Amino acid sequence: MIVHLHGISAGSESDGIPEAWNLPSSSNRSIASLLATGYKAHGSDYCQIDANTGLRAANCPNAYKNDGAALFSYPNTQFASTLFFHDHTLGVTLQNVYMGLVGFYVLGGDGPNDTTHDWPSDCGTCGSSSSVPGGLPGGDYEIPLAIQDKLFNADGSLLVGPEGIGNVKVVNGKSWPYLNVEPRKYRFRVVDANATSYIKLILPGTLKFTQIGADGGFLPKPVTVSKLVVAPGERADLIVDFSGYKSCSGTGCNITLVDDGADDTNARQVMQFRVKLPLQAADTSVVPTSLPHRADLPTENRTRQVSLFDDKLGTCDTGCVTASPHNWAFPVTEIVNAGDTEIWEIYDFVDSHPIHLHEVDFQVLGRSKFATPNVVIPPSPGETGFKDTVMATGGQITRIKVRFQDSDGNQRQGLFAWHCHIIPHEDDEMMRPMCVVTSGQATANAENFCTPQ
Ligand SMILES: [Cu+2]
The missing domain is CATH 2.60.40.420 (Cupredoxins -  blue copper proteins)
Structure with a gap:
């Protein structure tokens, strides 16, 4: 298994990339007895990413070498939010999530007096x-x-x-x-x-x-x-x-x-x-009329088009006249500059799909029907805050604005994922790599360290 934590900005090595999975310890006899001789204990991206640089690691850090272990680091410096974590192993996430490998991770502010973040x-x-x-x-x-x-x-x-x-x-x-x-x-x-x-x-x-x-x-x-x-x-x-x-x-x-x-x-x-419980004391709780929230993202550096098919994600040209579906392992196409703000226009050809971006959260700008791309259907009331998963609707363009740095301004380069969160779709590789590079870094270099192994 490998853990992916929704809604946190962490290094690529802690992202939960779907091929960075590891098996339980080989000393667990109930597991070991099920495995064939010469089995692989790790996925192909396990311990392939240097925690300091986000680049391909030359050597596996010692902390990763413990049998049945993986090391994750979550900074927890962002605004208070309801985070969610679950298994993210390529091809078997459905079984693992269904069997219960899901949980909450509730993040508060910096103490009870922090009304900026909570x-x-x-x-x-x-x-x-x-x-x-x-x-x-x-x-x-x-x-x-x-x-x-x-x-x-x-x-x-x-x-x-x-x-x-x-x-x-x-x-x-x-x-x-x-x-x-x-x-x-x-x-x-x-x-x-x-x-x-x-x-x-x-x-x-x-x-x-x-x-x-x-x-x-x-x-x-x-x-x-x-x-x-x-x-x-x-x-x-x-x-x-x-x-x-x-x-x-x-x-x-x-x-x-x-x-x-x-x-x-x-x-x-x-x-x-x-x-059925008696009121223990007068209810002195109050829902404030305005809540602590992040400022709107700045003007975009570029607008990017991507496409959704029935079971794949893909690339797109302007207006999505030409769109191509790709598997997870196809060379990375979403290469973004750390710190940049982008508008993603998500062209969805079939059905609706909840689209999740790792590492970042974003603002929902609205949706338009293919036939009337300039007529914007505004976000629903529940989409007025920051999101990491957005409902893309079939026959529509869903527009989000995303900045590739966390709310504290930290920028992390490396390989991350974006995918449909209907898990059988995700398992079926309705999932693509996303490469965050330092501004100006050569595309060829990004493909080298961001294409899944
Ligand atoms: Cu889907």
């Missing part, structure tokens, strides 16, 4: 010294929800279908769970951890979601939505206020979170909130 949490009576009346719901009132759907065999074991689509909703690894809640505001950090399925969350009656953040941290200001659509890999940071249920009784206190996009009746039910 907003304080009000954890009510949770007893923490960081309790700040007037902050966002925190402590026991801030809960991550990793949503997947799965199929089970009669004996309870997992059944892995070719697309990882199931009829049982699983939240944080538990099928159709419920959560007892107080009649007050809660903060939920949601990730669609599915292999394939989009999730369209709705709540009953007049309950709505107040979305305060997405992949790359807070939105500039909260938005209220009655339906929340998240694609595989996307995150949403939400406030739900259950205070209207303070006088409920019996089953009237049960609130079912529904996936309105699921075809299967069972899979429509995600989980239940049961407003």
Whole structure:
């Protein structure tokens, strides 16, 4: 396996490049007994990248030489956000993610008083010294929800279908769970951890979601939505206020979170909130009218066209009159200058695909139909913050603006990946290398160190 962490800017050696995988330790006898003589313990890009330069490593650093180990370094200096990590091994990511190799990585600010990069949490009576009346719901009132759907065999074991689509909703690894809640505001950090399925969350009656953040941290200001659509890999940071249920009784206190996009009746039910706990103390949490967020990216240095086919990514000329699909191992075509800002025009020919760029996050500028490229459909309310995964729509041009440096101005050269986050597509090499070079570096050199081995 190899870990990819969404939403962090790290060196190429810590990116989770799909062929940098390694096997568990050979001393693990249950693994060793399954392996043929002379098996490869590492993928072809494992330990091929120098952590200091991002270039091809001449020698494998000692830290990598431990059997069954790989070394990752995450600077964690960016804005507070809901990060997400999962296995990223070429060709078997579907099986590994479906079997549960996914997790949250919640990044806060630089201490409770850092209102530049984060907003304080009000954890009510949770007893923490960081309790700040007037902050966002925190402590026991801030809960991550990793949503997947799965199929089970009669004996309870997992059944892995070719697309990882199931009829049982699983939240944080538990099928159709419920959560007892107080009649007050809660903060939920949601990730669609599915292999394939989009999730369209709705709540009953007049309950709505107040979305305060997405992949790359807070939105500039909260938005209220009655339906929340998240694609595989996307995150949403939400406030739900259950205070209207303070006088409920019996089953009237049960609130079912529904996936309105699921075809299967069972899979429509995600989980239940049961407003059965007494209010421990007055809810002093507040959703601020404006949230800490990054400044807009500067004017672009260039505009680049790329293309999506049914199962491949590709290159494109201006207007995408000519487009060519490529496999993962085809020589790198997306060669970008570190520090540059680019607009990517993503021409999608078939179906919709959530497109994820490693290493960077970006702003969504909008979408246009092929026939009317100058008529811009604005981003949805939940796309007003920074993102690392964007829904590209079939028959449309999706435009994003991306800067190839992190929010602290750090620039890292080397090989990274961009791909469709529908995992069977990703496993099928709907994934391409992306090479960040220092400005002016020769293209031939970039191809040398950025083409997957
Ligand atoms: Cu796709």
